[in-house]
Each structure stands twice: as structure tokens, then as C-alpha cells.
Amino acid sequence: MRIALFATCLADTLFPEAAKATVRLLERLGHEVVFPSEQTCCGQMHVNTGYQRDALPLVKRYVQTFSPYDVIVAPSGSCVGSIRHQHAMVAAAAGEAGLAARAGDVGARTYELSELLVDVLKVEDVGAYYPHRVTYHPTCHSLRMIRVGDKPLRLLRNVRGLELVELPAAEQCCGFGGTFSVKNAETSAAMLADKMTTIESTGASVCTAGDASCLMHIGGGLRRKDSGVKTVHLAEILAAT
Known part of the structure; x- marks a missing residue:
């Protein structure tokens, strides 16, 4: 399967190992992982602090960047939650019905890592070893x-x-x-x-x-x-x- 990685801001700036590990894991399981370089923030911080209008360009960027991919994964439950539950809402509140529909579609294809593994790839044993x-x-x-x-x-x-x-x-x-x-x-x-x-x-x-x-x-x-x-x-x- 060809999977697009949404790295998230925190992984990009502070915790890159989480994103790198996601890639290593999925490639070990036999999948192709691509990293669309146009990606930026999902806009969660803006929406959660009341700046929905400022989040709108970030919603547009996410939809534009990830629309071509059937499956998107992010190592972050909070960012996936924002994409899935806030993006369409932000677009609709701005009067952009077309964007809202596209955001809902792309959001439905965006998964947190454990969701992707268990629900989509149907795997629970990923062959890991961690003696702790x-x-x-x-x-x-x-x-x-x-x-x-x-x-x-x-x-x-x-x-x-x-x-x-x-x-x-x-x-x-x-x-x-x-x-x-x-x-x-x-x-x-x-x-x-x-x-x-x-x-x-x-x-x-x-x-x-x-x-x-x-x-x-x-x-x-x-x-x-x-x-x-x-x-x-x-x-x-x-x-x-």
C-alpha cells in the first residue's frame, strides 16, 4: 500500500524520531511511505484557541496536499482528531461548502498510527522487540x-x-x-x-x-x-x- 505521512509540527520540530519510526515500521511491513513536502500545520492550535479564520489557509493547504492519496497516517491522535472533526467545520463556517466536502473526504482517509495498523492493514503483531x-x-x-x-x-x-x-x-x-x-x-x-x-x-x-x-x-x-x-x-x- 502507498501511504502518505503527515509528520505534524511537533514531530517536525521537536520529536522527529516519532515520524522516522512511523516510516521504518510501515516500510518493514512492506508498504511504500511518501512524504509530501508541501505539508504544514493542521491548524489545530488556531482552532482550539478561537482563531478559525486563521486556520482556514492551513485547512486548504492540508486538503490540497493530501487529496491525491488514498491513505494518510499521522503519529498524533490530536492532529488526526483536528483533521477529521474540525477541518470541514472550519471550511463550512467560512462559507466554503466545496472545501468543506473535500476536507471531510480527506479527513476520512486520515488515520492515527494504531488505527491504520489494526483497522486498515489488519495487523496487531508488527514484529517488534522492546525489552522494557x-x-x-x-x-x-x-x-x-x-x-x-x-x-x-x-x-x-x-x-x-x-x-x-x-x-x-x-x-x-x-x-x-x-x-x-x-x-x-x-x-x-x-x-x-x-x-x-x-x-x-x-x-x-x-x-x-x-x-x-x-x-x-x-x-x-x-x-x-x-x-x-x-x-x-x-x-x-x-x-x-
Whole structure:
């Protein structure tokens, strides 16, 4: 299968290994991965902070860039959630019905990594090897917006050498929420403290998730308190051999 990669801003600027791992994994499974160089931000940050008009050019760019591809993958539940649930809304609110229809069509072909693997490619054992004790944090957008359910857990359970431990109160938000963590810093910090406590209680050496943004937030907190727990994107674990 020919798959287009939407890398996302955070992967492009701060966590390139998540995007690289996505490519390595899919190519190992026998698929062709292409990277359309015209891609930019999906516009999620603009929409979530009330700047829908400013997000419109980014919606147009995404639709124009990825329309030629039957399948698009992104290593980010939040960006996929934005593309799938906000792009058509932004276009419709701007009075661009044609763009809204195209955005809905392209959005329906855009998948988070675990969705692509389990639902589209029909694979749960990707041949990975990762000899560590790991706990999984289900990020809010992946859990509540695109509803990936237990797909990441099903993939992790098939990784050789990996000991998967349940995260208490897993469904509680880590406190990042994009600009929420800036506008409501004290509340965000309190939520992060609760999340770190539950992560450390598992005895895991690694916390994984499908969103680099949440891992950035959690990982920063764990490093500041000199915790021995690392944060690693799901794609990097699945790509490991």
C-alpha cells in the first residue's frame, strides 16, 4: 500500500524520531511511505484557541496536499482528531461548502498510527522487540475524539520482550491540552503531578502514548523531578527490533 505521512509540527520540530519510526515500521511491513513536502500545520492550535479564520489557509493547504492519496497516517491522535472533526467545520463556517466536502473526504482517509495498523492493514503483531517494562497513557484526543480504544494496547501486547503494566486512572488527562497548559498553568501542573504519580506507581521504566504533545508535557515533568521513567512515542516502540 502507498501511504502518505503527515509528520505534524511537533514531530517536525521537536520529536522527529516519532515520524522516522512511523516510516521504518510501515516500510518493514512492506508498504511504500511518501512524504509530501508541501505539508504544514493542521491548524489545530488556531482552532482550539478561537482563531478559525486563521486556520482556514492551513485547512486548504492540508486538503490540497493530501487529496491525491488514498491513505494518510499521522503519529498524533490530536492532529488526526483536528483533521477529521474540525477541518470541514472550519471550511463550512467560512462559507466554503466545496472545501468543506473535500476536507471531510480527506479527513476520512486520515488515520492515527494504531488505527491504520489494526483497522486498515489488519495487523496487531508488527514484529517488534522492546525489552522494557512499559505503561500506556491514552491521550484525550485519541481516547475521546477519534476513539482508538484498545488498539495501542493490542499492539503493545504483541511486542516481544515488553512487559505491559496497567496505568491507574489511565483515562485522566495529563494536563497539557495545548494552550490550556499556558493559560491555566497551575491547574495543568496539578493535573500533571497526579499523572506522574500514577505513572511512577506502576514501576514502569517507560511511559508511552500516541501523542508527542502529551509525552512532551509528561516527560518534562518527569525529568524535572529526576524520575527514572522515560517517555517514548508508541511508533518508536513498534518500530524497535
